[in-house]
Amino acid sequence: MRSPARLVTGTAAAALTAVALGLATTPSAYAEGAVTRPESHAWPASLTSPGTRPATGAAAETDPKPGTELGADTEPAESELFGTALTETEPTETGLTEEELPEAELDAEAELDAEAELSDLEPEPGAEEELSEAKLGAGTRPGASPRPEPVKPPPGTRPPGTKPEPLKPPAPPTGTWPERPSGHVGTGVGGSAGPGTAQLATGAGILGAAAVGGAWLLRRRRTDGAQDG
Amino acid sequence: MDRTTLRSRAWLVGVAALCGVWLVQNGAVPRTAAPQPSTAEAFAAGPEPRTGSPVAGPLGPSDPVRVRIPGIRVDAPLTGLGLNADGSLGVPPAENRNLAGWFENGTPPGTRGTAIVAGHVDDAEGPAVFYSLGSLKKGARVEIDRRDGRTAVFAVDAVEVYDNEDFPDRRVYGPTAHASLRLITCGGGFSRETGYLGNVVAYAHLTGVR
Numbered sequence: 001m002r003s004p005a006r007l008v009t010g011t012a013a014a015a016l017t018a019v020a021l022g023l024a025t026t027p028s029a030y031a032e033g034a035v036t037r038p039e040s041h042a043w044p045a046s047l048t049s050p051g052t053r054p055a056t057g058a059a060a061e062t063d064p065k066p067g068t069e070l071g072a073d074t075e076p077a078e079s080e081l082f083g084t085a086l087t088e089t090e091p092t093e094t095g096l097t098e099e100e101l102p103e104a105e106l107d108a109e110a111e112l113d114a115e116a117e118l119s120d121l122e123p124e125p126g127a128e129e130e131l132s133e134a135k136l137g138a139g140t141r142p143g144a145s146p147r148p149e150p151v152k153p154p155p156g157t158r159p160p161g162t163k164p165e166p167l168k169p170p171a172p173p174t175g176t177w178p179e180r181p182s183g184h185v186g187t188g189v190g191g192s193a194g195p196g197t198a199q200l201a202t203g204a205g206i207l208g209a210a211a212v213g214g215a216w217l218l219r220r221r222r223t224d225g226a227q228d229g
Numbered sequence: 230m231d232r233t234t235l236r237s238r239a240w241l242v243g244v245a246a247l248c249g250v251w252l253v254q255n256g257a258v259p260r261t262a263a264p265q266p267s268t269a270e271a272f273a274a275g276p277e278p279r280t281g282s283p284v285a286g287p288l289g290p291s292d293p294v295r296v297r298i299p300g301i302r303v304d305a306p307l308t309g310l311g312l313n314a315d316g317s318l319g320v321p322p323a324e325n326r327n328l329a330g331w332f333e334n335g336t337p338p339g340t341r342g343t344a345i346v347a348g349h350v351d352d353a354e355g356p357a358v359f360y361s362l363g364s365l366k367k368g369a370r371v372e373i374d375r376r377d378g379r380t381a382v383f384a385v386d387a388v389e390v391y392d393n394e395d396f397p398d399r400r401v402y403g404p405t406a407h408a409s410l411r412l413i414t415c416g417g418g419f420s421r422e423t424g425y426l427g428n429v430v431a432y433a434h435l436t437g438v439r
Contacts, residue, residue: 179334180402181318184393185347188415188425189323192263192351192360203252210246217239224235 263350264364265416266388266429276400278407278434279367279386285435287341287408291377296329296346298412300369301361303348307373309333310347318347318413326357335402338373339381339435343405346373347413350425359414363388363429371410371433383410383433390417392427401430408435 278284297304310319310330321330329348336342348359371383391397401411410433417427 179312181312181316181332181335181345182398182402183315183317184391184396184428185318185320185413186415186424187320187347187359187413187428188263188350188357188419189353190351190419190421190424191353192356198354199252199255203249203255205249206245207249207253210242210249213238213242214246217235217242221235224232 262419263356263360263362263414263416263429266363266365266390270365270367270388272387272389272432276405276409276432277386279384282368282384282386282434283436284407285382285437287435288339288375288379288381288438289377290337290340291375291379292333293331293338293344293346293373293375293381295374296348296412297372297374298362298365298369299372300366301364303329303358303361305329305348305358307331307346310345318345320347321349323349323352323357326352326354329358337375338383338410339375339379339408339438341406341408343402343409343411344373345402345411345413350415350429359412359429362412362414362431363390363416365412365431371412371431372439373410380439381408381435382437382439384436386432386434388429388431390427390429392417393425396428405434409433410435 292309293307295304295306305327306329308321308328308330310321310332311334313319318332319330321328326349329346331338332345332347336344338344338346348362349357350360350362351357365385365388367385367387369385371385373381373383375381391401401413412431412433414429415425415427416429417425419425
């Protein structure tokens, strides 16, 4: 027979095990991020309230908003169940950034969603701006497809909170030639340097015609002279 | 046939025979080659604008359409030229004697850099558009009409002749800090076996715009 102390200890251990299992079955993207968010961020006081935090898997699954945020890849059944809610909350998830969070007039659950999303994306200085630029809008919701890796800009390229400048095409190089000729140029065939073949041919033709004409005239004259004589 | 008719026809044949003799004699004599520049027209130092000649600011890019050189009575349209497989400059089609070309992948005349214009000295029948290029003198005016409606006016700085084997690529084609022009044709003597032995190059720079 067990002693009451051991019974209590065993029951407490069983309860702790159950709680641990419940946490382990909770999708990692759910509230893990919210629970393990960086302590350096100043979050709204409402988020620190234990009653609003989905501390267990059961609590999270009964909350429609986390399903909205987490998408179909982790919990397909939830995405089907909360399809309507997905549509309604899509603008929120596409536009949220860490800077906007304190100003957003959201209820505790919506803020929790945003918190989970941000913690999942590992907010770093500058990275939240990439989130807003990453076009996470319709068709590219994080929950609907593999989330793109945020591209971190080189440090110091843009102060936080400023609008990114539009990309400009690189300026064409100046002072350089794309190509240039080499060597001499063949701009002549020698028609002006050689003998005038055309003149030669024409002169020879005229000379030949004159010779034929002269011979005919001499013959005709001889014939006329014989007839006269 | 009466005597008068015979006599007139005899005169006609005689004149034709004389013309034939003259043509044969004239055609048999080798023609004088295209004029070549003297050493006095060469650069004294390097390919730079002549001292005292104004240097105008370069224009924006626009294709050239016509070249005029009043000193040697050149007034010809321009066509685009590319490069041959060996990297040498292409030439205008030989069918049209009065046609010059410009290197269209390079600098348009009037813009900063070296614009290149080439023309034939002759074709199989005789002299062509740049036959007299070698007779240009320093200071001669060259005008290039452009597609933008402006006329780039250049002044000749020097006229030089080079052997084919020693053609100075960089001097002729190399970039310049101002708007320059090179006019190129064949010259330097002629060989029946190998053709022309060199090139005549006239160097000019932009002096004004109309």
